[in-house]
Amino acid sequence: MQRYYYSTSTEAFRETDPLHILGALESRDTFRSTERTQRQAWTREIEVLRRAIAGLAGYLYFEFSVPRMGKRIDVVLLSGGVIFVLEFKVGATIADRDALEQAWDYALDLQNFHETSHARVIAPIVVATESTGRSLVLGPTSHSDKVLPPLYSGEANLAALIAHVFAFA
Numbered sequence: 080m081q082r083y084y085y086s087t088s089t090e091a092f093r094e095t096d097p098l099h100i101l102g103a104l105e106s107r108d109t110f111r112s113t114e115r116t117q118r119q120a121w122t123r124e125i126e127v128l129r130r131a132i133a134g135l136a137g138y139l140y141f142e143f144s145v146p147r148m149g150k151r152i153d154v155v156l157l158s159g160g161v162i163f164v165l166e167f168k169v170g171a172t173i174a175d176r177d178a179l180e181q182a183w184d185y186a187l188d189l190q191n192f193h194e195t196s197h198a199r200v201i202a203p204i205v206v207a208t209e210s211t212g213r214s215l216v217l218g219p220t221s222h223s224d225k226v227l228p229p230l231y232s233g234e235a236n237l238a239a240l241i242a243h244v245f246a247f248a
Contacts, residue, residue, distance in 0.1 A: 084108070084142035089132050089158065092139050097125045104141055120169045123208060124154060127167070131237040132156065145188040152185045156241075161248050162189065163241065164203040174205035174231030181205075183229040190226050198225070200248040204240065205231045213240045 084107035085100060092100070104121050121141070128139065137158030142151045156163040166182040168174065182203035190201055203226070204214075210233030227247075232240040 081107075082144045083140040083155075086138060086140045089135050089137045089139060089156075093129055093133070097122065097129075100125055100141075107142070120167065123169045124167050127206065127208060127234045127237060128154065128156075128165075131234075131241065132158075133238070135159075135241070145185060150185065150188065152189075155189075158241075159245055159248070160199060161244060162186075162199050162201045163244070164189065164201060166203070166205050168205060168207045170209060171207035172209045174207045174210065174229075178205045178207070179203075179229040179231065183226075186226045186229075200244075201226045202244045202248075203227065203229045204237075204244075205229060206234065206237055207231060208234045211235065213237075214243075 085103045087095065101118065101121055105118070108117075124141075132139075135156075135158045137156060140152075140155040140157075142153065143155045144151050152164055153167045154163075154165040156165060164182055164186045166178060166185065168178050171178070182205050186201045186203035210231065213232040213236035214230035227244070230240060230244070
């Protein structure tokens, strides 16, 4: 069983027509009746990511199913040995506590239930698309699991936050 709706290299993602990506996501939707709001969210995620990952090498997985948990992560970005768990809140101006905990839970689920994630740094990030801020402080986790505390970013600052995580990791 495929664990994601759509996957590709970051390079191919930047070169692929966004409508093709959207069509691939919709074709994998098990409900086969993708709501307009979901289509709009995917469209926005694609736009944001195309700008934020310019120049990054790696792989993207949209709607990644967390093993044994029945949950789906909006986007998993693998780059530079880091696993980025990206939880998008399209239209949101803040990353509220629930969103941060959701992203952190996904990261912990990957760490605990996805064998190839065990030895990697995992960075959960909430992307509140309309936020103007981003997390500034990264420090060691209080655990030895390599899962960073949840971070947040707006659309405009996502690339800078990803770079900040690379510098830390």
